[in-house]
Amino acid sequence: MxxxxxxxxxxxxxxxxxxxxxxxxxxxxxxxxxxxxxxxxxxxxxxxxxxxxxxxxxxxxxxxxxxxxxxxxxxxxxxxxxxxxxxxxxxxxxxxxxxxxxxxxxxVAGNESNQQFQPQANGFANGEHSQPQSEPVDGAEWVNLFVREMLSASNMDDARTRASRALELLEKSITERVTAEASGLQQENVMMKEQLQVLIQENALLKRAVTIQHERRKEFEDRGQELHNLKQMVSQYQEQLRTLEVSLPNSKNILSTLFSRSQICVHLTSKLNTLACSDCVFFFLIILQVNNYSLTMHLKQAQQGNSIPGRFHPDVF
Structure with a gap:
């Protein structure tokens, strides 16, 4: 009709x-x-x-x-x-x-839905714990899965059973994903802690190296300053020897000997740069004392041999 x-x-x-x-x-x-x-x-x-x-x-x-x-x-x-x-x-x-x-x-819609999703519907209806062929990976696929299960339900009890099993599958998927992410974060945290310990050790070594380098540099500067002071003292003694040579022409040989000794002293001073500062100063003071004593003795002898004090020797003219 x-x-x-x-x-x-x-x-x-x-x-x-x-x-x-x-x-x-x-x-x-x-x-x-x-x-x-x-x-x-x-x-x-x-x-x-x-x-x-x-x-x-x-x-x-x-x-x-x-x-x-x-x-x-x-x-x-x-x-x-x-x-x-x-x-x-x-x-x-x-x-x-x-x-x-x-x-x-x-x-018509029921026939199409049953033909397309018959394997999954049978699995949930029979109470099997079978999962879909490809587990949903995002929210849209999960929504499609729930819609398919609700369309495949024959009554309210079947719909509740299907919804319960779908929710269990969703909970299992979320738990597995969260567990995997937590494990990855824990491993990353352990690696970061190890790297932090290595960086702390390297930082301590660098601090120690900088401290040692600073001490060595300070010691080198102190030695350089002491050497500069010794060179100034040598220059002063050389100037004093030249003054004595001009003021005492009769004692030229004595002064030449003393001057040669002062040259030897300067040479020894240049060689003492490789020694420690305390040893260098001690050795240099001994040489200066010997030179001063020799110079004093020769001057006394020169004054005693002069027959006319205050005048020049008659044999010179």
Whole structure:
């Protein structure tokens, strides 16, 4: 049996979808033919329209805007121009068509869902702890998994079982991922601690090396300063020897000897740069004392050999 609904264009699309259901049909509907059949079987004799009929058709058009106007007129004609009966008949016709269309759409969608996800649905329904072929990796895939399981459920108990098992799978996946991330973070923390210990040891060694280098540099500067002072002392003694040589021309040989000794002293001083500072100073002081003592003795001898004190020796002239 065919039905015509939802206007002129939609009437062709929904043909042959309005099949009668045994559960929703009443005893009166089983005895009397449907409205659409009665409309088709009605006479096509012209009907005289009155103002009351026009008002009824306008009311039906307002209540059922998606139905064809000819269908409304035929329904009103079949009901003997009774507007209430026509409204009731058209409402039953519309509800029956919508229910049939919905059942057809649901059956098609259910078949596609069962064909596509039958292995997973069977696994959850039978109580098996089987996991999907590829475990979801993000939120969108988990949502799709839940939707598929809910579509595959046959009743509320089955839906609860499927939801429980899906949640267990999600909890297991989250636990494994969190455990793996925590293990990775712990290993990274251990590596960072080891690197920190190595850096601390290297820092301590560098500090010690800098301290030793600073001490050596300070010691080298002190030795350089002492050597500079000794060189100044040698220069002063050389100047004193030159002054004595000018003031005592008769004791030139003695002064030359002393000057040669002072040169030897300077040479020894240059050689003492490789010795320790304390040893160098001690040795240099001994040499200076010996030179001073020799110079004093020679000067006394020169003064005693002069026959005319305060004058030049007569043999010189």
């Amino acid at each position: 065919s039905a015509v609904v939802c206007g002129k264009r939609s009437s062709y699309f929904f043909e042959d979808l309005n099949a009668p259901s045994s559960s929703s049909s009443s005893s009166s509907a089983a005895i009397s033919p449907p409205i659409s059949k009665r409309i088709r079987c009605s006479s096509s004799s012209p009907v005289r329209y009155s103002s009351t009929r026009f008002i009824a058709i306008d009311r039906l058009t307002l209540l059922f805007p998606h139905m064809d106007k000819q269908l409304l007129e035929r329904a009103l004609n079949e009901c003997g121009d009774d507007i209430e009966t026509a409204i009731k008949s058209l409402t039953e016709l519309r509800l029956g068509t919508v229910e049939n269309f919905t059942s057809v759409v649901n059956s």
